[in-house]
Amino acid sequence: MTVTSPLGFEAAGVAAGIKASGALDLALVVNRGPLQNAAVVFTSNRAQANPILWSKQVAADGVVGAIVLNSGGANCFTGPEGFQVTHRTAEAVGEVLDISPGDVLVCSTGLIGDQLDGEVLAAGVVAAAAALATTGGEDAARAIMTTDSRPKTSVRSGDGWSIGGIAKGAGMLAPGLATMLVVITTDAALEHPALDAALRQATRVTFDRLDSDGCMSTNDQVSLLASGASGVTPDEADFRAVLTAVCRDLAEQLQADAEGASHDIAIEIIGAASELDAVEVGRSVARNNLFKAAIFGNDPNWGRVLAAIGTTSATFDPYDVDVSMNGVRVCSGGRPDRPREEVDLAPRAVHVLIDLRVGEASATILTNDLTHDYVHENSAYAS
Amino acid sequence: MTVTSPLGFEAAGVAAGIKASGALDLALVVNRGPLQNAAVVFTSNRAQANPILWSKQVAADGVVGAIVLNSGGANCFTGPEGFQVTHRTAEAVGEVLDISPGDVLVCSTGLIGDQLDGEVLAAGVVAAAAALATTGGEDAARAIMTTDSRPKTSVRSGDGWSIGGIAKGAGMLAPGLATMLVVITTDAALEHPALDAALRQATRVTFDRLDSDGCMSTNDQVSLLASGASGVTPDEADFRAVLTAVCRDLAEQLQADAEGASHDIAIEIIGAASELDAVEVGRSVARNNLFKAAIFGNDPNWGRVLAAIGTTSATFDPYDVDVSMNGVRVCSGGRPDRPREEVDLAPRAVHVLIDLRVGEASATILTNDLTHDYVHENSAYAS
Numbered sequence: 001m002t003v004t005s006p007l008g009f010e011a012a013g014v015a016a017g018i019k020a021s022g023a024l025d026l027a028l029v030v031n032r033g034p035l036q037n038a039a040v041v042f043t044s045n046r047a048q049a050n051p052i053l054w055s056k057q058v059a060a061d062g063v064v065g066a067i068v069l070n071s072g073g074a075n076c077f078t079g080p081e082g083f084q085v086t087h088r089t090a091e092a093v094g095e096v097l098d099i100s101p102g103d104v105l106v107c108s109t110g111l112i113g114d115q116l117d118g119e120v121l122a123a124g125v126v127a128a129a130a131a132l133a134t135t136g137g138e139d140a141a142r143a144i145m146t147t148d149s150r151p152k153t154s155v156r157s158g159d160g161w162s163i164g165g166i167a168k169g170a171g172m173l174a175p176g177l178a179t180m181l182v183v184i185t186t187d188a189a190l191e192h193p194a195l196d197a198a199l200r201q202a203t204r205v206t207f208d209r210l211d212s213d214g215c216m217s218t219n220d221q222v223s224l225l226a227s228g229a230s231g232v233t234p235d236e237a238d239f240r241a242v243l244t245a246v247c248r249d250l251a252e253q254l255q256a257d258a259e260g261a262s263h264d265i266a267i268e269i270i271g272a273a274s275e276l277d278a279v280e281v282g283r284s285v286a287r288n289n290l291f292k293a294a295i296f297g298n299d300p301n302w303g304r305v306l307a308a309i310g311t312t313s314a315t316f317d318p319y320d321v322d323v324s325m326n327g328v329r330v331c332s333g334g335r336p337d338r339p340r341e342e343v344d345l346a347p348r349a350v351h352v353l354i355d356l357r358v359g360e361a362s363a364t365i366l367t368n369d370l371t372h373d374y375v376h377e378n379s380a381y382a383s
Numbered sequence: 384m385t386v387t388s389p390l391g392f393e394a395a396g397v398a399a400g401i402k403a404s405g406a407l408d409l410a411l412v413v414n415r416g417p418l419q420n421a422a423v424v425f426t427s428n429r430a431q432a433n434p435i436l437w438s439k440q441v442a443a444d445g446v447v448g449a450i451v452l453n454s455g456g457a458n459c460f461t462g463p464e465g466f467q468v469t470h471r472t473a474e475a476v477g478e479v480l481d482i483s484p485g486d487v488l489v490c491s492t493g494l495i496g497d498q499l500d501g502e503v504l505a506a507g508v509v510a511a512a513a514a515l516a517t518t519g520g521e522d523a524a525r526a527i528m529t530t531d532s533r534p535k536t537s538v539r540s541g542d543g544w545s546i547g548g549i550a551k552g553a554g555m556l557a558p559g560l561a562t563m564l565v566v567i568t569t570d571a572a573l574e575h576p577a578l579d580a581a582l583r584q585a586t587r588v589t590f591d592r593l594d595s596d597g598c599m600s601t602n603d604q605v606s607l608l609a610s611g612a613s614g615v616t617p618d619e620a621d622f623r624a625v626l627t628a629v630c631r632d633l634a635e636q637l638q639a640d641a642e643g644a645s646h647d648i649a650i651e652i653i654g655a656a657s658e659l660d661a662v663e664v665g666r667s668v669a670r671n672n673l674f675k676a677a678i679f680g681n682d683p684n685w686g687r688v689l690a691a692i693g694t695t696s697a698t699f700d701p702y703d704v705d706v707s708m709n710g711v712r713v714c715s716g717g718r719p720d721r722p723r724e725e726v727d728l729a730p731r732a733v734h735v736l737i738d739l740r741v742g743e744a745s746a747t748i749l750t751n752d753l754t755h756d757y758v759h760e761n762s763a764y765a766s
Contacts, residue, residue, distance in 0.1 A: 379679045
């Protein structure tokens, strides 16, 4: 149940030979219409890969016919030759599908600084086009994997319409949608402005609140393609709710498969003066290596939580904050409360609740612990 | 050669019984005059330990007679009882030295949230006072160690005067002088305003540019005490230069002993539009876990450098930046230059040179790699 679950889409995933391992490495998702509306959000990193530079132009008019994605190389900081490879890939897709290359989004993921072979990609596009099927979403989900241990897919239905998605990403997950490629499809009949507003609202409270390791990628892209094939134009609020559910499901799958992680940590901030404050406070904890290493060691070290939030500019009194871990209030009013020994951090899921006690706003940031496996995987990535 | 090298100072380090191990855990440094001028800088974390709250009041008038420091507990988020312990410690020092408690700085380091025993500290102060000696600086340097593997000391001389220092700190090193206790003494005859200006200028370009793990402590304090015992009032520029040299020496010792680190990394930014830009760019690299893990693996992954600096707001073109690692230019103009295989990252010292190519400003940030030992030490700190 993936991007080919909604009506009007075909997909494929093939082994184009980009990865030396021979694994699937090129995916193609095609919108057969009748509508070809789309909305796309991109990494906010100023260092942007060639596919991002290209896709921003493609997305500008809100019309997208297909999206081609490769793993095995980020095509970032590869100069004008690298941009030519992206352009060539879009042209190959345009040719086999008989659509304008200017309606073809391109995504790449892998090591920065390595040149991709345009011939290999173009041949992969031909093979993918031949394999296109209304059941091809699973292969597409596999073809975009890098260090992911499993494909990520999600489907939710509305009243006569549905939304499906695939995602990859295991490291470099941070605000600005880091190292994450996501393709979401829908057969709902919606125009670009409605799609764009819904996608921005959904990503703001899902992918943008996943901060696995504080590192922002150069290649992130979340694309939403609408075929209109259901013939149904849903209520916009309904559509946003279902889209947000799909994005949250995929974000949680990304968190659960984060490189080397042994805990999935939800940092819930309540009692904040504003949502912005809540997000800032939550993110300061999510990015604190000492806190993250403590959770890896099943150590409910709440002092590191307070030391982290003390670095923010959010409105609160550091000496009047409550902190609970997995249901045990270890700190209240800035002082020790229940003994830390009562906290059980053995489960993979960890819930840290921080009550700032100044307002009504709240937010939850998702992160992971800092583990030996994280260090190992990321010290050996290039090899 | 420590805080007792300049004339007019006595120090001691004793085992007061705060640490269960029986190691030295309480240090006392006394300024015998004739002057008792001082300047102090504190952590910029809003979550501040009780000794910070106390010492800020003490430092306000620029007069300090003594400083007492304990390891074995941070006395942070321990409520009013914790503040009473700090107050009691200062009173004990005032009593044995016959000076006002209001002229006694207090520093603590260790786990947040554990209550210290005021009786134990007071007895330790009595023992330390009995052990005071003009050769006691080495013991004082040892008594403030936590996870430090060795004491940090430094001495530099001017023309007829000198500056000596001791420091502790191995983790939580970040801007705002994180988890760092530093005591610097001088026998130069200088008033508070000159000391204060010199200390702020020196820490700004030394301790503030050490960012081992991006985590800011609740307990940092750098104190500069002047006895005037040399009878010499140095030229202020000379004094600043020597003070900066002592601070840089201590900062580099802190970096070299950072928890679990296997590389000392100097990130030098040149060609920046402003010093502020250079610092922001350097810090973004120093805080990037993917970059730090790559260096641990001896992987010259320059893509992660560019991905990190792309998240800053500094003025530069991400596609016109040069990056060298240990003398090999691996990226020029935002494209691959020399093969990464030419970079030798086997030595502990790593030099990353980033030329932003837009201006004349520069700065160097010191950091460490992200290692298995860092994860291990910080996942087991509380145990």
